[in-house]
Amino acid sequence: MSPKLKDVSKNVAGLEPTLASAGKWIAGAFTVGAIIAAGKQVVSFASHLTDLSQKTGISTTSLQKLQLAFQDSGVSLDTVTRSIGILSRNLISGEGGAVQAMAKLGLNIQQLKTLAPDELFLEVADAIGKIQNPTEKSYAALTIFGRGGQELLAGLTGD
Numbered sequence: 001m002s003p004k005l006k007d008v009s010k011n012v013a014g015l016e017p018t019l020a021s022a023g024k025w026i027a028g029a030f031t032v033g034a035i036i037a038a039g040k041q042v043v044s045f046a047s048h049l050t051d052l053s054q055k056t057g058i059s060t061t062s063l064q065k066l067q068l069a070f071q072d073s074g075v076s077l078d079t080v081t082r083s084i085g086i087l088s089r090n091l092i093s094g095e096g097g098a099v100q101a102m103a104k105l106g107l108n109i110q111q112l113k114t115l116a117p118d119e120l121f122l123e124v125a126d127a128i129g130k131i132q133n134p135t136e137k138s139y140a141a142l143t144i145f146g147r148g149g150q151e152l153l154a155g156l157t158g159d
Contacts (some may be wrong), residue, residue, distance in 0.1 A: 005100045049064065051061050052077065052079060052081050055081070056081050056084060056085065056117055057116070057117055058081070058084070058116070058117050059101075059118075062118040063081070063118075066080050066081075066118065066121075067080075068153065070152075070155040072155075073154035073155035074154060075151055075152055075155045078140055079148045079151050079152065080121070080148075080149050080152070082146075083121070083145040083146065083148040083149060083152055084117050084118070084120070084121045086144075086145055086146040086148065087120060087121060087124060087144055087145055088117055088120065090121070090144065090146075091109070091112055091113060093111065095151050097143045098143055098144045101139075101140050101143040101144050102124060102127075102144060104140075105124070105127040105128065105131075105140065106127065107123065107124065107127055112124070124144060124150070125155075128140045128141055128144065128156050129156035129157045136155065137153065137156070138150065138153060141153050
């Protein structure tokens with residue numbers, strides 16, 4: 001090996017501890033950055049759940065359960081909670097088409113009025129999910145839940 005090449009080799013060898021240390025620092029920085037980002041997402045999600053809970057009267061625990069139930073179908077929690085609001089409004093106001101559709105599903109309207117919003121949603125969603133005819137299922141979802149009913153169909157399996 002030439003003397004110049006030996007010098008370069010020594011210099012590079014001398015940099016190894018520094019480069020190794022820098023590599024660890026960079027890896028640590030990315031790890032810390034990822035942890036901070038994940039923490040921010042958790043705080044943001046918790047804040048969103050709290051806001052939805054206050055708006056809907058549904059506990060954060062129940063909101064999380066609804067999210068888990070619909071996320072695999074690609075239905076957002078915001079769509080579910082909007083649909084719950086429309087369902088509640090239609091039921092309490094006696095909106096003719098929606099109330100008739102719920103009665104046609106064999107649901108007791110007076111009993112539905114006594115349920116908490118999330119329980120009401122699950123009861124009605126389960127009944128719609130059991131409809132075999134896709135056209136009737138779509139009509140019932142749209143009539144009862146409004147425009148969001150179309151999106152909900154992916155998660156309304158009747159199980």
